Amino acid sequence: xxxxLGVFKEIDATVDAxxxxxQGSYRDISVFAPTLDHEIEHAVGAPESPxxxxxxxxxxxxxxxxxxxxxxxxxxxxxxxxxxxxxxWIPYTILGFEVMVLIGALSTVAGMFINSRLPNLxxxxxxxxxxSAGSYGVYVECAPExxxxxxxxxxxxxxxEVRNAR
Amino acid sequence: MATTVAPPTAAPTYPNVATADVRLxxxxxxxxxxxxxxxxxxxxxxxxxxxxxxxxxxxxxIACLMYQIYSGLGVAGYxxxxxxxxxxxxxxxxxxIGHAGTLISAILxxxxxGFRTSIYRCAEAMTVFAVMTAGLFPLLHLGxxxxxxxxxxxxxxxxxxxxFKSPLVWDVxxxxxxLTISATFFxxxxxxxxxxxRDRETNPIRKQIFASLSLGWRNSDREWxxxxxxxxxxxxxxxxxxxxxxxxxxxxxxxxxxxxWHATIFPPYFVAxxxxxxxxxxxxxxxxxxxxxxxxHYVTLNDLDAGAKLCLFTSMVVGCAYLSEFFIAWYGGxxxxxxxxxxxxxxxxxWAAWIMLICNCVLPLSLFSQQLRRNTTWxxxxxxxxxxxxxxxxxxxxxxxxxxxxEPWQWSHYTPTFVDLGILLGSFGWFFMWFLLFxxxxxxxxxxxxxEIIPPRRRGVHDGNHGIRRPVKPGRVPVTVxxxx
Numbered sequence: 270x271x272x273x274l275g276v277f278k279e280i281d282a283t284v285d286a287x288x289x290x291x292q293g294s295y296r297d298i299s300v301f302a303p304t305l306d307h308e309i310e311h312a313v314g315a316p317e318s319p320x321x322x323x324x325x326x327x328x329x330x331x332x333x334x335x336x337x338x339x340x341x342x343x344x345x346x347x348x349x350x351x352x353x354x355x356x357x358w359i360p361y362t363i364l365g366f367e368v369m370v371l372i373g374a375l376s377t378v379a380g381m382f383i384n385s386r387l388p389n390l391x392x393x394x395x396x397x398x399x400x401s402a403g404s405y406g407v408y409v410e411c412a413p414e415x416x417x418x419x420x421x422x423x424x425x426x427x428x429x430e431v432r433n434a435r
Numbered sequence: 436m437a438t439t440v441a442p443p444t445a446a447p448t449y450p451n452v453a454t455a456d457v458r459l460x461x462x463x464x465x466x467x468x469x470x471x472x473x474x475x476x477x478x479x480x481x482x483x484x485x486x487x488x489x490x491x492x493x494x495x496x497i498a499c500l501m502y503q504i505y506s507g508l509g510v511a512g513y514x515x516x517x518x519x520x521x522x523x524x525x526x527x528x529x530x531x532i533g534h535a536g537t538l539i540s541a542i543l544x545x546x547x548x549g550f551r552t553s554i555y556r557c558a559e560a561m562t563v564f565a566v567m568t569a570g571l572f573p574l575l576h577l578g579x580x581x582x583x584x585x586x587x588x589x590x591x592x593x594x595x596x597x598x599f600k601s602p603l604v605w606d607v608x609x610x611x612x613x614l615t616i617s618a619t620f621f622x623x624x625x626x627x628x629x630x631x632x633r634d635r636e637t638n639p640i641r642k643q644i645f646a647s648l649s650l651g652w653r654n655s656d657r658e659w660x661x662x663x664x665x666x667x668x669x670x671x672x673x674x675x676x677x678x679x680x681x682x683x684x685x686x687x688x689x690x691x692x693x694x695x696w697h698a699t700i701f702p703p704y705f706v707a708x709x710x711x712x713x714x715x716x717x718x719x720x721x722x723x724x725x726x727x728x729x730x731x732h733y734v735t736l737n738d739l740d741a742g743a744k745l746c747l748f749t750s751m752v753v754g755c756a757y758l759s760e761f762f763i764a765w766y767g768g769x770x771x772x773x774x775x776x777x778x779x780x781x782x783x784x785x786w787a788a789w790i791m792l793i794c795n796c797v798l799p800l801s802l803f804s805q806q807l808r809r810n811t812t813w814x815x816x817x818x819x820x821x822x823x824x825x826x827x828x829x830x831x832x833x834x835x836x837x838x839x840x841x842e843p844w845q846w847s848h849y850t851p852t853f854v855d856l857g858i859l860l861g862s863f864g865w866f867f868m869w870f871l872l873f874x875x876x877x878x879x880x881x882x883x884x885x886x887e888i889i890p891p892r893r894r895g896v897h898d899g900n901h902g903i904r905r906p907v908k909p910g911r912v913p914v915t916v917x918x919x920x
Contacts, residue, residue: 280891300656303465304627304886305663313656318664324672338588342596360600363683366675367608374616374672378623381665382650385658389651396653398634401627403465403892427894 271435272297272410274395275423280308282427283405287312289422290409299395301406309405320380327376328369335368336361395434408434458549458888461732465886472878472885473635475728482875489867496861499854500575508578512852516845517837521855522576523687524829525862528712529569530610530684531705531825534677535713536562537617540624541673544666550741552888553734556881557724558717559621564869565716566614568862573606575858602686609683616676620669626652626662627883681709688832694775695836698763704756708828711749711795714742715821720870722815724879733880736809743808746821750799753828757796775839783848784835787827794824 277283283300287309290298302309339361347355382388395408407428409419416433423431462468503510512520536558543551574580586607588597597604630652633645652658682702689701718739725734764776780788798820801807808814834849851859873879 278892279894281893301654302656302659303654304883305659306887306891308891309656310660315656315660318661320661320664320668324668328672339599342588343599346596348598348600357600360605363605363679364599364608366679367605367612367683370672370676370679371612371615374619374669377665377668377672378619381623381661384661387650387652387658389653391651400654401631401634402469 271413271433272395272408273416273419273423274397274432274434275407275409275420275426275428276397276399276430277405277407277427278403278429279427280306280405283407284308284312286407286423286426286428289426290407290419293418293422295409295411295415295419297410299406299408299410301396301400301408303401303403303405318384320377320384323380323383324373324377327379328373330376331372332365332369334372335365338368339364404429458552459732459735459885462885462889464892465889468882468885468889469631469635471730472733472880472882473632475730475879476875476877478875481727482871486868486871489864489871492860492864493868494861494864496858496864499857499861503575503578503854503858504580510852510854512850512855514847514849516840517834517847517849519576519833519837520849521851521859522572524826524833525859526569526572526576527684527705527829527833528826529565529572529862529866530681531709531712531829532716533562533565533569533613533617533713534681534706534709535717536560536565537613537620537673537677538710538713539717540620541670541677544670545674548741549888550738552884553730553738553880554717554721554742555884556624557721557879558713559617559624560870560873560877560879561713561716561720562617563614563621564866564873565713566610566617567869568866570610570614571862571865602683602690605683606687609680613676613680616669616673620673623662623666623669624881624884625877626650627654628878628881630654631882632878678706681705688836693836694771694840695760695764695779695832698760700756700759700763704753704760707749707752707756708795708825711746711753712821712825714746714749715818715825717742718746718814718818719822722811722818724874726811728879730880733885736811739811739814740805740808743802743814747799747802750795750802750821754796757792771841775835778839779831779835782835783838784831787831787834791824791827791831794820795828798824 275286277286280302283302287298287300291312291314298313300309300313336358340356343356349355395406397404397406400406407423409423411419420431462471511522536555539551539558540555540562543555574583577583586597586604588599597607626649629645629649633642633649636642636645682705685701685705688696689698691697721734722739725731761776761780764772778784798817801813801817838847838849840846
């Protein structure tokens with residue numbers, strides 16, 4: 270994995286560089302920003318996050334398990350009270366709801382970690398400490414023969430530093 | 436999450452008076468945010484003194500607990516039929532405190548309430564530590580703490596399962612779920628900030644710890660994209676959870692056939708009370724912190740003003756619930772209920788009820804005054820009264836109800852013992868110990884989210900103000916806001 274990294278001070282310069290690189294048919298672009306920024310998000314144009322599917326599936330599994338554990342244990346060890354249902358759905362809805370939230374939320378976090386590739390044990394490629402402060406980074410994965418063209422694009426758009434990263 | 440960008444204009448700024456466009460006018464660059472917020476992490480003598488006081492209070496609580504374990508629950512002041520006392524009161528109190536954090540971080544996030552940004556990290560930490568504190572009290576109340584796992588549904592050799600129709604089992608699920616989700620929400624929100632700490636840390640051991648805790652967060656567009664989506668869904672899950680947890684806690688009372696308890700108003704009444712008390716504790720914590728740490732330009736008077744309005748609103752909801760209880764007791768025509776409520780206000784427990792009414796309903800009316808809403812000294816004093824009033828609210832619900840049940844032979848008295856009070860003190864020590872440790876290890880203001888509301892740096896704008904500037908009228912001087920001492 271090798272590529273070119275450009276460090277930017279301004280967000281509009283970063284966005285312009287991303288636009289130019291995309292026009293140049295470079296698709297493997299990673300952008301580093303100190304905070305979530307919708308301008309960069311729109312410039313990168315990534316598809317909708319699939320985290321929502323993890324949320325939905327986790328929530329459905331949770332609510333099913335919550336109702337099931339309450340109903341199954343009531344049936345397995347019945348506490349018979351005259352006139353009362355052995356498995357009563359109204360109080361069990363509380364269990365169903367709580368377990369839905371628990372499993373759904375934990376699945377959401379799992380979805381975020383899986384899709385973001387966290388935990389990330391290697392910090393070397395393309396990352397710079399300045400990206401958590403005030404600078405922006407654009408890392409383009411490319412073949413060595415394309416590096417010159419990428420460097421030119423980054424510099425033309427105002428990169429304060431351009432270097433090869435691997 | 437929107438990034439607002441306004442065209443640059445050529446004029447100087449004046450400090451700390453926010454507008455819709457510029458929420459933090461005195462904060463002009465991302466580097467400033469890092470520098471000022473990370474500066475709060477250096478320990479001071481005052482911090483060590485505070486931590487020492489908290490640990491001392493905790494040790495007193497532990498000593499009382501040891502004595503109780505040695506002697507039995509009889510030393511806790513229970514007097515049948517009053518078998519719920521300070522422990523359950525304090526449990527409900529701390530669960531209530533724990534509500535404001537997730538309310539601020541989740542509900543206000545969904546509503547895009549701007550004042551949340553600067554205070555939500557503190558409120559979330561407060562939530563996690565308050566629920567950790569609350570969770571101790573049902574265990575203390577058990578007497579035999581080591582049997583607590585009987586409430587957890589697991590396959591065991593006796594083939595016995597918890598009674599899922601019991602509110603006490605609902606409580607276990609609700610509180611544990613709330614603790615797990617609050618802690619998860621807190622940690623996920625912290626990830627980008629821990630990465631900032633990792634990148635600025637010079638001590639190699641601490642750097643390694645932060646590197647592990649940040650899970651290798653790199654601020655990449657991929658991470659931000661999934662982070663934003665996950666945070667939104669977590670907020671969406673946490674919102675009904677906030678409302679459900681205190682509703683479930685209220686079922687502990689409302690499902691019991693005790694005068695004053697068996698009422699359908701309890702869930703909304705408890706939820707409003709929890710938010711009210713949580714906001715009170717947020718003020719108790721955030722007002723000294725913003726002063727000691729020099730963060731007045733992050734936690735602005737506008738933020739406190741908005742929080743005070745929420746406090747006022749929930750106070751009025753709670754007041755309405757109190758009045759409804761009295762009205763229904765009279766209108767329902769039940770002599771037991773009528774006598775119970777009469778006894779609550781004019782009988783043996785009048786002093787507790789009046790502390791509750793004055794602290795929760797009368798004093799907060801002062802927040803109708805904008806001047807007082809923006810007076811941090813008054814807000815802090817009021818927050819202490821709110822904490823006191825909300826503890827007494829739970830006292831007034833629990834003790835008079837159990838001490839004045841249906842038959843005169845059931846009537847009894849209750850006086851907390853030194854063990855009760857020592858453990859109550861210990862709970863505050865436990866809570867503040869964790870909180871004080873937190874404020875010196877992790878940022879109390881969310882660095883990444885503050886950066887989000889500062890306009891980013893743009894080409895051609897090199898004044899360090901990121902392009903948004905506000906004109907100063909001729910002759911205008913920097914504004915000193917009344918009450919912001």
